[in-house]
Amino acid sequence: MFALVDCNNFYASCERVFNPKMEGKPIVVLSNNDGCVIARSNEAKAVGVPMGAPAFEYEEMFAKNKVQVFSSNYALYGDMSDRVMQVLSRFTPEIEIYSIDEAFLDLTTFTLYDIEKYCANIRNTVKQETGIPVSIGIAPTKTLAKLANKYAKKRKKDIGVHLLRTTEQLKEALTNSEIGDVWGIGGQYTKFLKKHNINTAFDFTLANEQWVRKNLNVTGLKTLKELKGTPCYHLEQTPPAKKGICTSRSFGALVKDYGLLEESVATFASRCSEKLRKQHSVASVLQVFVHTNPFREQDAQYFNSKSITLPVPTNVSFELAKAAIMGLKIIYRKGYNFKKAGVIVTGIVPEQSVQLNIFENPKFAKNKSVMQSIDKINRTMGRDKVRLSVMGFDRKWKLRQEKKSPCYTTRWSELLTITV
DNA sequence: TCTGGGGTCCTAGGACCC
DNA sequence: TCTGGGGTCCTAGGACCC
Numbered sequence: 443m444f445a446l447v448d449c450n451n452f453y454a455s456c457e458r459v460f461n462p463k464m465e466g467k468p469i470v471v472l473s474n475n476d477g478c479v480i481a482r483s484n485e486a487k488a489v490g491v492p493m494g495a496p497a498f499e500y501e502e503m504f505a506k507n508k509v510q511v512f513s514s515n516y517a518l519y520g521d522m523s524d525r526v527m528q529v530l531s532r533f534t535p536e537i538e539i540y541s542i543d544e545a546f547l548d549l550t551t552f553t554l555y556d557i558e559k560y561c562a563n564i565r566n567t568v569k570q571e572t573g574i575p576v577s578i579g580i581a582p583t584k585t586l587a588k589l590a591n592k593y594a595k596k597r598k599k600d601i602g603v604h605l606l607r608t609t610e611q612l613k614e615a616l617t618n619s620e621i622g623d624v625w626g627i628g629g630q631y632t633k634f635l636k637k638h639n640i641n642t643a644f645d646f647t648l649a650n651e652q653w654v655r656k657n658l659n660v661t662g663l664k665t666l667k668e669l670k671g672t673p674c675y676h677l678e679q680t681p682p683a684k685k686g687i688c689t690s691r692s693f694g695a696l697v698k699d700y701g702l703l704e705e706s707v708a709t710f711a712s713r714c715s716e717k718l719r720k721q722h723s724v725a726s727v728l729q730v731f732v733h734t735n736p737f738r739e740q741d742a743q744y745f746n747s748k749s750i751t752l753p754v755p756t757n758v759s760f761e762l763a764k765a766a767i768m769g770l771k772i773i774y775r776k777g778y779n780f781k782k783a784g785v786i787v788t789g790i791v792p793e794q795s796v797q798l799n800i801f802e803n804p805k806f807a808k809n810k811s812v813m814q815s816i817d818k819i820n821r822t823m824g825r826d827k828v829r830l831s832v833m834g835f836d837r838k839w840k841l842r843q844e845k846k847s848p849c850y851t852t853r854w855s856e857l858l859t860i861t862v
Numbered sequence: 863t864c865t866g867g868g869g870t871c872c873t874a875g876g877a878c879c880c
Numbered sequence: 881t882c883t884g885g886g887g888t889c890c891t892a893g894g895a896c897c898c
Contacts, residue, residue: 473866498864
């Protein structure tokens with residue numbers, strides 16, 4: 443049996459933990475640059491704020507309904523996520539952290555327990571120790587656990603735990619779940635399946651397997667089998683190393699100037715190098731891209747990218763920044779209003795495989811220890827305490843974040859003060 | 863003024879090899 | 881009339897996830 447633990451309206455709930463005045467009120471959290479709505483409390487959903495709503499179009503609506511608006515605060519959400527996952531790990535070592543707000547638990551060996559009671563206990567403990575409300579779905583496959591979780595959120599709000607085990611329980615939940623709510627069935631497949639008169643998860647379980655294989659390929663077939671109770675996905679306790687790493691941002695204001703673009707691209711390359719070092723990998727290809735704002739129809743549009751093959755795979759920040767700037771010089775065109783830039787590294791292999799190369803460059807060991815020292819300083823003293831000068835200092839291209847809450851749990855200077 | 867960011871897997875088709 | 885058979889690797893594009 444798998445349990446899927448999913449935090450309710452996670453970002454909105456994080457904002458509420460340290461700001462209890464927000465309890466019971468509609469609140470939304472915006473994407474980077476305060477662009478669109480990416481999280482909503484139940485109250486915000488109830489007054490009709492849609493997911494992805496552009497903030498500037500909804501200003502009046504927010505005011506009218508007294509919706510509290512927050513910029514996203516990833517330092518806070520990341521730390522709260524760690525706390526939730528730590529609590530969950532106490533209940534079983536068989537845990538897969540699936541995303542910032544979700545974890546699968548493998549409860550197969552818990553045969554002597556009342557699983558529903560055990561999960562209710564998990565839910566209460568997480569709430570008690572972190573302040574975050576969660577819902578838990580329990581079922582024989584991951585896809586069914588996802589479905590059970592949705593069901594718990596929709597129909598068993600007060601209990602927050604839903605178990606699917608007997609044929610009757612399964613049939614009832616499948617019949618009452620829309621096909622588009624199934625994990626693995628997105629917008630395109632929903633349209634396609636509805637056209638063929640498959641409207642619920644139960645309808646889908648009656649579909650012909652060859653037909654599903656042909657039209658939704660093997661991933662669709664796996665989804666079908668999982669819904670019918672045959673597990674195709676297992677618990678992944680150690681996440682596999684990433685095959686591609688991307689750092690990109692939209693700018694807070696349009697950028698015309700080459701120098702600012704260069705600062706941003708160097709910064710993105712440096713972030714990619716940090717992420718590579720964190721998973722002990724090196725990359726052999728770096729791609730840099732820039733583009734204008736497609737929403738500004740009055741502006742001339744320009745999209746371009748350049749791939750650079752690195753002479754030796756690397757995770758050294760200045761080597762990646764150098765390559766990124768080289769690429770940027772090739773694709774930069776004067777006179778455009780740039781809105782976004784990014785760096786993607788691919789051709790990722792373990793650091794070990796390069797170190798063992800018999801043609802190893804003596805610079806490699808030296809650079810590696812420089813990077814280790816920089817990482818250590820930045821980890822303890824704060825991000826970018828030591829950085830490449832080409833990354834700049836005043837960050838004119840930085841994000842807009844006008845309504846960011848304090849980093850309650852990760853910055854001494856922003857700790858909550860309680861006045862009695 | 864203003865519209866996010868970061869991933870995965872699968873398939874088809876082209877280039878190339880013997 | 882008629883023109884082999886069996887592979888690999890890479891990339892672009894489309895689907896999905898959070």
